[in-house]
Amino acid sequence: MSNSRAKSISSNESHDWDSIKDIFATLYVTEDRPLREVRAILAEKYGFNATERMYKRRINHWQLDKNNKEEEMQFLAQKSAERAAIGKRSAFRVRNREITQAALDHYFKRKKISKVGSRKGSSGDASTPPHIVCYTPPDTPTPETSEGSSPDFAPSDTPSTGSDEPILIDSSPTSSALQVARYRPPQEKYWLPGSPNQLESPGHFKSMEILLSATQDFFQSTLIAKDGVDAYHVTQQAMSWNMRKFYVLANSVASYMSEGSWQEAQTAYGQTLEHVGPVLRDRNPILFVCLLQICCKFLKDGQLPALRPLLQLVRAMAAHVHSVSHSMHIICGALLESMDMLADIMTMGLFQAVDILKFRLGMEHPQTCAAGRGLHATLMVSHDYAGALKAFQPVADIEARLANAMRLESRFRIIGSLMAMGNLHQARILIEEAQVMVDTLENPEQKAQLTLGALSTRGEWLRLSRDPRAIAVLSEAYEFAKAHTWLHNGSWSLNARRALRMAKNSALSDAPLVPFIYWF
Incomplete structure (x- = not known):
């Protein structure tokens, strides 16, 4: 400003x-x-x-009151029932706040009150107040499950339709009425390394070109002026920030699904969708990095089929909120076209993001550092540990001068890279320095997160050193995570449990140890 x-x-x-x-x-x-x-x-x-x-x-x-008034929610329920009777789905905007059908149903369930609009004889003549907007949400399928069942996102063995859109398939093991989103691959045969048709369909070079062009357009539209680019939220990372909520909830979906916690995954998925509209309207440059890090998390946890409907909804909402020519609509399309080489296309996009932000804002701007953290995560998931360390070192040098928790998060990223590369001696020195820094933190939220980070990192170092104490330290990390379930919507306790399980398996085998990639 x-x-x-x-x-x-x-x-x-x-x-x-x-x-x-x-x-x-x-x-x-x-x-x-x-x-x-x-x-x-x-x-x-x-x-x-x-x-x-x-x-x-x-x-x-x-008329910016954030509290949901019962008479307004009853009106929304009545309007939703009227539209459902003629085959229309509904979503609402009340005083510029998005209210989905899931949020509406949750309100009545939480308040334990009945919907007047669903009672026999209710009137539908009331006009819509000016501060309420009713619209049909984008027609994007989402995973739906009944209690006790698991959403099936596995590739189908049924004949392909030639479309890469999710298809609703009636395939529940318990109920023929249950429908779940299942991805069917397109008919085109993807090339394999060494085949004579490596440069033919599916045309990934075109997807890369589209992504690069759309990325430039995205930052061109969001980087208006240096003083106007958000640095406060990127630095503070407050839990109330919509972008952080979107990031944390989406990441927790991948964690829950990878551990088979279907009910929790479904709940987190519904909550994630509620934040798509607000983050698209925010026009914050960090949305690009946030979206690609979410993709990276789904890739790391082996949940790419579940990522597809989320990307489709973000793409559809970008068209709804802005237009089909909006850069985020195009970026999501390019990602959807290249799911089988997602790591490569994300790495390319994040390298470009760092270059653009460095040129426009300078290397020390929080937006540039955030892009550097996203690039580090993608390279680590791609097993390019040396490349991740090299790309992140400039960010770590800058954040080492900060007096907040960012410098500690950077330290743990450097430690993770060193351990993955086998440099356990240097990693041990940095772990000891990091523990001293954690002990001096005063902010309870930051201290809880980084205490868990310190325990997990030390446990991983012991595991890679084949030290039997690893199980005890990682058990302590797991218990700490369970006692702080608010950390990343409970997904960090799943990560801690997975790390502990890996340590127990490592103790029973002489096979080469694979590094565990922690997620921040």
Whole structure:
């Protein structure tokens, strides 16, 4: 934001509320921040000072109340029932807040109240209030399961239709009525290394070219000015930030599915979808890195078939929120076309993202460092450990000078790369230094996350050193993760359990040890 704009906002003797309305709506509604935090940001960054009572009056005047009122939810239920009767699905926007059908159903279940709109004799004549928008959500299939069943995303052995869209197949082992999203591969035969048709279908060079072009367009539209590019949220990583919620929930879907926790995966998947619209409207450059890191997590956990419907929904929502020519719509399309070489296309895209952000914002900007972290994760999953260390070292050098938790996360990434490369001596030195830094942390949330990181990293070092103490340390990490289930929506406890299981298996075998890639 320019200095002149900031000054106009700070000149608030008469409280020029219109000057901060858009900023307030973004922080309070879109990012779902508490009023106390929004007041502090507006006072500190824009010099706008007002009492909490004044803010509450203004919230009512602007109709930005975040609480779901029962009469409004009853109206939505009635409208949804009317549209369902004529074969239409429904989603709503209430005071610029997205409310999906799943969120609507969850509200009535949580409140333990019945839907007036579903009662016999209810009236459907009420007009739609101006602050409520009803629309048909994008027609993208999502995994649906009944309790006790598992969503089947495995490739089908039935004949292909020639389309790479998910097809709803009636294939439940317990109920013929259950439908699940199952991916069927297209009819084209993908080339294998050494075959004479390596440059023919499916045309991955075209997908790469499309991705590179769309990536440039994406950053061109989001990097408006250096002072206007978000650094605050990228640095703070508050749990209330919509982008962080989207990232954490999507990653937890991959973790739950990889461990067979189908019910938890279904719940997390539904919650993830609720954040797609807000993050697309945010126009934050970090969305590109966030999306590719989510893809990387699904790839690491072997859940690519489940990633496909998520990418399809993001693509459809990008068209709904913006247009079919929007860069995020095109990026998702390129990723969907190249699922069998996803690691390569993600690596290429993230290298380009780092170059663009470095040129436009400088290497030290948090957005550039975030892209560097995403590139490191992708290279680690691709088993290019030396390349990951080389690409991430400039970011680690910058974040080593910071006085926040980012420098510790960077330290653990460096340690992970060194251990994967077999440099256990240097890794041990850095582990000891990191433990001292963890002990000095004061923020409870950061300390919990990085304490688990320290335990897990030390346990992995002991495992790779074939030290029998690894099982005890990783057991401690697992118990710590279970006691802090809020860490990454519970998915970190699954990672800790998986690491412990690997340590127990390693103790029973003399086979070469494969490094365990931790996820931040």
